[in-house]
Amino acid sequence: MIVETRYQDLYTPDDPFTMESGATLPNVTVAYETYGTLDASGTNAVLVCHALTGSAHAAGLHPGESTPGGWWDSFIGPGKPLDTERFFVICSNFLGSCYGTTGPLSIDPSTGRPYGMTFPQMTVRDMVTVQKRLIDQLGVRQLRTVIGGSLGGMQVLEWGVMFPDSVASLIPIATSAQHSAWSVGLNDIGRQAIMNDPDWRGGEYHGHGQPRRGLSLARQVAMMSYRSEREFAGRFGRAKRQENGDRFDPENIFQVESYLRHQGKKLVDRFDANTYLYITRAMDLHDVAYGRGALPDVLASVRHPALCIGIDSDILYPAHEQRSIAEALLSAEYREIASPYGHDAFLIEFEQMASFVREFLR
């Protein structure tokens, strides 16, 4: 399945985007990919919402790629749970990200330089508003479902509230209806790690290189929250880089330390530090009830058939939180993934995820 990321100018200076904060963006370009074919009625589309560091490249091969680089390739394609012989699958990079959609790394037309920290703070609702305009332009009349985990699931819930007639069902996975104090705390620690780094330069690092140590550290904190004690015990134990090396040698670190630093470096090489600040803040501001009344009432007003999925070992968006969302929605079922992998299990436990989603979409 060869795909290309496409780019759509959704807002222009003549038709600017007004954000939830009241700020306006004169231009919004969105990067997106589609897989499969939209049917004549415009009702077989599935919107896939990505998480913090994801992109529009969810599945398939880009020209030149030797192995599929999409972040959910196992899930999207012919015969796969999001079956492209049946569905027109859309994944768009959300507003404020750094993979082709307008965000802090984009050029501010008024200065000719990257927005950086002058980009207005976007919200999950802003992301969904932009997605709605994209699916309208693609000719979608009603989405068959919206699916996503983590920050992706926050978008799913907002879809149910903001555009109830434009979506037929919802699949929020390992997410929050209101970002918890726990998750806010973890995000804030990551932000401090970035902003403490002198190479962050108050966000004006463009042309100087990223705040590498800070962004790496933010990622490492996040990685701990995406995984679990049980997985680390089985995977690393007390293994050291050199088992026969000097145990007092500061260079002879534990494999878990080496793993975390490697994960940090990998993110630094592919993600923008200011963007990380903006997206984590958008997550922290996420609250489906904000300005709409009490949370139970807001969730009960969502009448779509919904499949809520939790993970038994998730310490970031715990299973009890997913059960609560399922109970509060008017017509939701709850399924739980049994896994040692923690929050990331929704990207790892293919068999369980596939069976839940196939059954729901049948």
Place this chain on the structure above:
Amino acid sequence: MIVETRYQDLYTPDDPFTMESGATLPNVTVAYETYGTLDASGTNAVLVCHALTGSAHAAGLHPGESTPGGWWDSFIGPGKPLDTERFFVICSNFLGSCYGTTGPLSIDPSTGRPYGMTFPQMTVRDMVTVQKRLIDQLGVRQLRTVIGGSLGGMQVLEWGVMFPDSVASLIPIATSAQHSAWSVGLNDIGRQAIMNDPDWRGGEYHGHGQPRRGLSLARQVAMMSYRSEREFAGRFGRAKRQENGDRFDPENIFQVESYLRHQGKKLVDRFDANTYLYITRAMDLHDVAYGRGALPDVLASVRHPALCIGIDSDILYPAHEQRSIAEALLSAEYREIASPYGHDAFLIEFEQMASFVREFLR
């Protein structure tokens, strides 16, 4: 109960301390406090082992203190679980800490400047070796029990293996027999936070002020692991500093963010950054089986009556880890604290802790 911290020179240039690494310290001074009176047989002593950032000041009032500043004052005193009418309670600041015992903040006699990063890496076994010399000098023939949580519990387990005849029972709480990959990962993230801070200056910050941002961030990461998602949800929810303030104002942070930063600042004002690096590394090196055979055999060789205490919400040293330790020791019972407070519950859930310990010491 008025107490003073006392100081004992346990090793001197004529009788230096040889560490587990082979390095030697020409001088070791230990800060310690005692509560109650040693009986004639020298067998009513209880050794209290403190955790990462603790000190010898476990209980009582220092001259000039208006409220008891000891870290476990609720637990130690007349009629309290560690009853000073019955027991001679000892708490010493362990080797490598910064509250009066020789460590990285001490003056290196060969340079006249603080050791800093030239201090040899101490281990939990070194801490226990030094404690043994202290109790010998205090005239203790056999400890009635050794008790401690977290890093304190690691010392407790080493006491059982290293000096089995010098202790009659053991109370390890919320601890590890081998520091887990999970806990190593969290510690390493804290160390990186400190060492990333340019104010750390490769450890040569003396006279310039501490690496405040780095040490604060390390503490905040640790605080998350000491508490729990459930506690934070109940305590902070989504409360903001100013509920009627602008939710997009970066200064109008969530209360959980304010709390974490405050906790970070509090530690910076009372603890030394290099010392934090050394102690967390000592924890990571902790492995009661190292050089002694297989872990089950080593733990089964510990024949003391033992009370192992776990906490149901502890994500740092989880309850299953405490159950495993209890099962592996030859003669241990396991009790579990039910609490939303996570790892810190052993310092908070007084009633449950008190009932377990009173019953065991009866």
